[in-house]
């Protein structure tokens with residue numbers, strides 16, 4: 001009978017995109033021996049495809065921005081069905097996470113006076129996206145990988161082994177989260193190249209496997225995004241919430257067939273592009289839900305003014321300077 005290899009770790013992180021790598025860095029820095037496992041090559045996570053940027057209310061381009069406005073935009077974009085505490089944490093902490101990436105070696109585009117530049121994006125009241133041209137995700141993954149390597153170099157100096165406290169298993173797939181009674185006990189995995197099965201035993205398993213986009217025929221997502229984490233969690237007995245939330249992007253390539261589904265980044269519209277139908281009409285004005293109507297531009301001329309002069313056009317009352325308090329992060 002084939003011997004099943006078993007290894008013991010403190011934490012197993014399933015997925016090596018932005019979420020998984022950041023979780024692994026945190027776990028390793030807290031002293032936990034951490035294994036990261038990913039289905040494809042290390043560095044080929046979906047995160048690498050992100051183009052437009054990272055939403056963080058640093059207020060570098062428009063100083064009126066702050067975390068409360070970002071929080072409000074996020075809740076409104078989610079039609080108030082969002083988990084508000086997650087949206088709040090995201091809005092509060094995003095500026096520090098962007099800055100942290102810079103301290104780890106990322107280099108974002110700059111404003112004229114040398115601050116991290118920010119651009120407009122759908123649903124954001126002010127220019128808010130920190131970016132690196134249209135390859136922000138590549139810079140993000142490159143930086144997180146570099147940080148992982150630097151932690152491994154520390155371990156080599158301390159223990160003579162690069163993988164003593166942080167190991168990457170690439171081209172390996174997790175098919176089950178293992179349990180011991182009610183408690184999580186590890187992950188069952190197979191290696192693509194050899195087909196061998198192995199078990200990573202750990203009292204904590206972090207699922208960071210990305211989305212389910214590949215369930216759709218036309219998609220910007222690659223082959224890996226088949227909702228594995230959702231299935232692993234469900235099979236392990238976890239409840240799934242808000243599964244209907246899938247991002248349908250308004251702009252993508254349709255022709256020729258070889259590029260069908262490739263994303264045309266939202267920042268095209270953030271930088272002044274407009275959506276027109278086959279008759280040349282700007283049709284989106286007909287789709288603003290009633291509840292939001294009074295807050296958005298009603299005519300093409302007004303829409304254009306929003307872009308050209310965001311400070312002196314219609315704004316929701318909650319964004320007026322008098323009602324805002326400063327966020328916890330210093331603008332950078």
Ligand SMILES: Cc1cc2nc3c(=O)[nH]c(=O)nc-3n(C[C@H](O)[C@H](O)[C@H](O)COP(=O)(O)OP(=O)(O)OC[C@H]3O[C@@H](n4cnc5c(N)ncnc54)[C@H](O)[C@@H]3O)c2cc1C
Pocket residue numbers: 014015016017018019020037038039040044045046047048049050051052053054055136137172173174175208209210211220221224228229263
């Ligand atoms: C074209 C495009 C452009 C985008 N632009 C932006 C943008 O500008 N701004 C923005 O905020 N967001 C953008 N997004 C969305 C953003 O990229 C994703 O939401 C984000 O990268 C998800 O990160 P993640 O770490 O959760 O997952 P991913 O980066 O998708 O990583 C998932 C990881 O899980 C692994 N995995 C999956 N299943 C298994 C399994 N069974 N076993 C082992 N490993 C597994 C994969 O191999 C991978 O390593 C864009 C997305 C696309 C597709």
